[in-house]
Amino acid sequence: MKRSRFPLMITVAVLFFFYLPILILVVNSFNASRFESSWQGFSLRWYARLVHEPEIWQAARNSLIIAFSATAVSVILGTLAAVALHRFSKSRLQRFHYTLVYTPLVMPEILMGISLLMFFVSSGVRLGLFSIFLAHVTFCISFVAMVVLARLQDFDYSIVEAAQDLGAGWWATIRKVLLPMLLPGLMAGGLLAFTLSIDDFVITFFVAGPGSTTLPIRVYSMIKHGSPPLINALSTVLLVITFSAVAMSQRLSRSNQ
Amino acid sequence: MTKSREIKSRYFGLAGFIFLFLPMIFMAGCGKTKPRLNIYTWADYFKPGLVSRFEKEHNCRVVIDTFDSNEAMYAKLKAGAMGYDLLTPTSYMVSLMHSQNMIQRLDHRLLPNLIHIDPDYLKLAIDKTMDHSVPYMFVYTGLAYLKSKVPDFVPSWSMFDRADLKGRMTMLNDMRETIGAGLKFLGYSLNSTDEKELREAKEVVLRWKKNIAKFENEQYKTGIASGEFLVVASYSGDILQVRRENPDVMFAVPRQGTVISVDDLVIPQNAREMELAHAFINFLHDPAVAAENTMFLSYLCPNKDCYPLLSEEMRKNPAVFLDPEIRAKCEILADLGEANALYIKIWDEIKAAK
Numbered sequence: 001m002k003r004s005r006f007p008l009m010i011t012v013a014v015l016f017f018f019y020l021p022i023l024i025l026v027v028n029s030f031n032a033s034r035f036e037s038s039w040q041g042f043s044l045r046w047y048a049r050l051v052h053e054p055e056i057w058q059a060a061r062n063s064l065i066i067a068f069s070a071t072a073v074s075v076i077l078g079t080l081a082a083v084a085l086h087r088f089s090k091s092r093l094q095r096f097h098y099t100l101v102y103t104p105l106v107m108p109e110i111l112m113g114i115s116l117l118m119f120f121v122s123s124g125v126r127l128g129l130f131s132i133f134l135a136h137v138t139f140c141i142s143f144v145a146m147v148v149l150a151r152l153q154d155f156d157y158s159i160v161e162a163a164q165d166l167g168a169g170w171w172a173t174i175r176k177v178l179l180p181m182l183l184p185g186l187m188a189g190g191l192l193a194f195t196l197s198i199d200d201f202v203i204t205f206f207v208a209g210p211g212s213t214t215l216p217i218r219v220y221s222m223i224k225h226g227s228p229p230l231i232n233a234l235s236t237v238l239l240v241i242t243f244s245a246v247a248m249s250q251r252l253s254r255s256n257q
Numbered sequence: 258m259t260k261s262r263e264i265k266s267r268y269f270g271l272a273g274f275i276f277l278f279l280p281m282i283f284m285a286g287c288g289k290t291k292p293r294l295n296i297y298t299w300a301d302y303f304k305p306g307l308v309s310r311f312e313k314e315h316n317c318r319v320v321i322d323t324f325d326s327n328e329a330m331y332a333k334l335k336a337g338a339m340g341y342d343l344l345t346p347t348s349y350m351v352s353l354m355h356s357q358n359m360i361q362r363l364d365h366r367l368l369p370n371l372i373h374i375d376p377d378y379l380k381l382a383i384d385k386t387m388d389h390s391v392p393y394m395f396v397y398t399g400l401a402y403l404k405s406k407v408p409d410f411v412p413s414w415s416m417f418d419r420a421d422l423k424g425r426m427t428m429l430n431d432m433r434e435t436i437g438a439g440l441k442f443l444g445y446s447l448n449s450t451d452e453k454e455l456r457e458a459k460e461v462v463l464r465w466k467k468n469i470a471k472f473e474n475e476q477y478k479t480g481i482a483s484g485e486f487l488v489v490a491s492y493s494g495d496i497l498q499v500r501r502e503n504p505d506v507m508f509a510v511p512r513q514g515t516v517i518s519v520d521d522l523v524i525p526q527n528a529r530e531m532e533l534a535h536a537f538i539n540f541l542h543d544p545a546v547a548a549e550n551t552m553f554l555s556y557l558c559p560n561k562d563c564y565p566l567l568s569e570e571m572r573k574n575p576a577v578f579l580d581p582e583i584r585a586k587c588e589i590l591a592d593l594g595e596a597n598a599l600y601i602k603i604w605d606e607i608k609a610a611k
Contacts, residue, residue, distance in 0.1 A: 034502060035482040052305075055321060114336055121337030128340075206333055210295030210340040211320040221300035221323035223475075 022239065029232035046233035056234065059218040062129060066214065067198040070136035075190045077137070078144025079182065085145065086152040104142040112139065113206035120207060127209025135207045136197045143196060144189035151185030292317045294533040297324060297341040299520070302394075303541075304553035311540050317533055334359060334525060342528040343537055348383050351390045351521045352592045360389050360523045367535035370542035370560075377581070378559035381517055381589055390521035391538050394556040397579065397587070398434055398516040401481050401496040402488045404507045412509035414442040416488050417465035425487040427480065428465065430472035432604040433590050434516055435462060438490065441513045447588040450596035459603050463610055472608075481506055492518075493576040497555035508576040514586025519559075551577075 032043035050056065081101055088094045104112065116135045117127075125131050163177045179186075201216040208217060219231055300323045308319050322341070324330040327350040334341075335357075346354065354360050365371060371387060384390045402410045410416070417426060428435050437447040439458030449455060470486065478495055480486035482503045496508040522538045524531065540546060547558040548566035557577050564572060571577055579587065593600060 033482075035479045035499060040502070114332075117333070117336045117338060121339070126340070127338055205324075205329065206336070206338070208322065209338070210297075210322055211293075213322045218300065218323060221325045223325070227301070 025232050026236050026239065029229065029236045031229065034227060034229055046227075046229045047237075049227075049230060050233050050237070053230070055213075056215075056218060056230075059213050059215045062132075062212055063198055063215040066129060066132050066136055067194050070133055070140055070197045071190050071194045073133075074137045074140035074144050074193050075186055078141045078189060078193075079148050079186060081141065081145040082148035082152060083178075085149055086155075101142050101145050104139045105146065109200075109202040113203040116203065117206040127207060128212045131207045131209060132204055132212055132214065135203050136200065139200075139203065140193035140197060143192050147189035147192060148182060148185045151182055151188075155181060292530055292533055294319045294343065294530050294537060295341050296321045296343045296345075296537070297330065298343075298345040299323060299325075302345060302520075302554070304550050307540075307546055307549060311537060314540075315533060315536055317530075319537075339527050340529075341525055342530045342534040344523050344525055345393055345520045346523065348390070348392075348519045348521055349590050349592050351523055352383050354523070355384075355389055356592075359526055361526055361528065361531075362389050363387065363391065363524065363538075364531075364535060367532065368539050368542075370539045370544075373542055373544055373547070373560045373562040375559040375561040375564075377584070378557075381584075381587065382519060383589060383591060384521070390523045391542070392519045392559050393522045393541065394520050394550075394554060395559055396518050396556050397493045397510055397576065398429065398438075398490060398518070399493055399496075399508055399510040399576065400488055401477075401491045401499070401506055401508050403481065403484060404505050406484065407487050410488070410507075410509070412512050414438050414511045414513055417468055419488075420468060422487055423468045424470050425485075426469045426489065427471055427473040427477050427486055428462075428469050428490045430474045432600055434490070435472065435607075436600060436603060437516050437590070438462070438511075439465075441511070441515060441586075444513065447514075447516060448591045448593065450593060450599070452599065455599060455603055459607060462607050466607065466610065494554060494556045497574070497576055510575065510579060510583055510587075512583060512586075514583060514588065517587045517589050519589060 029046055030042050030044070031039055032045060033040040081097070085094055085098055085101070089098075113135075116131075116138070120127060120131050120134075125134070159181070160173055160177055163173045168176065199216055201220060204214050205217055208214065219234070222228075222231055294317055296319060298321060303321075308321070311317075312319050324333075327346050330344070330346060331350060331354065334344075334354075344360075351360070365387070368391070371391065374387070374392070378392065378395060379385060379387075382390075382392055400410075400412065400414075400416060402416075404410075407422070416422070417428065419426075428438070433447075436455070436458055439461040440447055440449050440454060442461055443454070443457055445451075445454045445458070449458075473480070473489070477486060477489040477491055478499050481489050481491070481496075482499050491508070493508055493510075496506060499506050500508070522541065524534045528534055541550065541558075542560050544560055544562035544566060547560035547563035551558045551563060551567060552571060555577070564578075567577075
């Protein structure tokens with residue numbers, strides 16, 4: 001019997017739809033023309049200009065500092081929240097806790113941005129990298145908690161009990177049993193938090209202070225009043241970094257098995 | 258097994274590292290004793306190099322943050338964001354912020370370079386005495402066209418009545434700009450709040466809508482450079498930048514008059530570095546600096562003593578210096594107050610019409 005071609009066609013169409021815009025962006029980053037209307041020859045001028053834009057690099061540095069630190073903190077807090085939610089899922093307090101953790105996932109970003117800004121202003125937190133960091137941790141925790149919670153759903157607690165039976169203290173149980181079992185969930189949650197943090201625009205825009213412009217804010221402003229091809233070049237650089245990071249992590253996990 | 262443990266401990270090591278250095282990174286900005294001027298502005302709005310010159314001259318650090326719309330900037334400051342010493346909003350936003358007491362009066366003793374401001378352009382401004390704002394850059398709305406493809410172009414809003422260019426023209430996707438074009442075409446004021454005049458303008462725009470391809474704010478640059486569109490309503494600075502690539506693109510200001518937009522330099526109410534902010538405004542209106550900025554941005558800095566320093570091409574360009582006769586018919590968009598609702602209603606009707 002001949003297999004249907006339909007799934008293949010859908011796959012190709014989806015891939016086309018996903019990657020064609022990216023391809024166009026990459027190609028255009030080598031276009032000498034500023035307005036991308038027509039191909040005016042291969043050129044590296046946008047990359048050359050990118051090197052001489054200290055404000056972009058400063059923004060990239062801010063973005064990375066915030067993304068790394070917000071990821072680290074939210075993975076820890078989010079995991080703790082997930083363990084508590086799972087372990088005591090029957091209690092009414094934890095059900096309330098669940099609602100609290102869940103709310104930021106469905107809350108409109110602009111609402112969160114404005115309310116965080118008003119909170120920071122009234123409590124006297126100086127706007128800057130630190131306030132962005134706090135805001136990012138706030139919404140990243142929820143995502144991490146949900147991912148880790150999903151991992152915990154099919155987690156067999158008898159393993160923990162078995163470990164304790166065999167004489168492991170609480171620290172050894174966590175380190176040798178719980179954490180290794182949860183590691184994929186932690187990594188997934190961490191990666192999710194990192195991506196969310198590094199490309200958040202709305203919330204960041206509101207809680208940013210002087211000198212803490214992040215890459216998305218900078219890029220957004222450049223679209224209107226700067227050079228679009230420069231953004232193409234920047235995006236291409238980021239794409240290369242992302243793809244090599246993904247490739248590396250895949251190789252790492254393969255050699256792991 | 259040992260390998261995976263190694264990898265794991267590496268992750269933990271990384272996390273520990275980040276934790277140790279986190280506070281240091283956040284503190285890093287605080288240790289410096291140099292005064293810091295925080296500017297909140299559009300992206301790429303000062304010529305690179307000028308800022309570092311100012312930093313050297315005044316032994317300070319200038320930090321530039323960017324916003325992408327007047328409204329977003331306003332919402333943020335209104336909610337209480339602090340720490341900015343200098344802003345560059347568009348004039349209509351300046352009057353709104355002034356009415357809400359969000360910006361400070363300027364100390365003219367610290368701004369000796371204000372004597373260079375062109376009185377002809379100042380006449381057009383809302384804040385004519387520069388009480389709380391100093392004009393920084395002027396930009397005009399006008400018509401860009403392809404010289405070779407539209408040989409019979411006339412500088413008039415009536416171009417949008419040309420059925421032979423149907424589908425090859427665009428107008429701005431902006432309520433005030435496009436209704437304003439209709440009002441100007443009829444000889445009314447851009448800031449008209451008269452319902453009858455606005456109804457008439459609506460009919461004109463509806464007629465034009467049949468001939469244009471779309472209302473468009475960004476892509477028209479690409480469209481005109483590639484020849485997809487032949488006539489587009491556009492901003493002068495944008496078109497001058499397109500012209501550097503396609504010299505066939507021309508710019509003209511309609512003879513009925515048009516919108517002049519001006520971004521002002523203002524100091525917000527809670528600014529800390531008052532003296533530096535004044536010094537920066539003064540620096541931008543130094544004729545040599547103003548000339549460099551104008552050449553870089555292709556807008557016009559209304560500084561009459563910088564004009565002789567501009568290139569020949571720039572000085573003779575009608576997209577930079579308006580013909581005085583046309584300039585007299587141009588207006589700056591003013592804050593409409595309550596009539597804003599009427600504009601929104603009319604604009605919705607225009608957008609919804611088939």
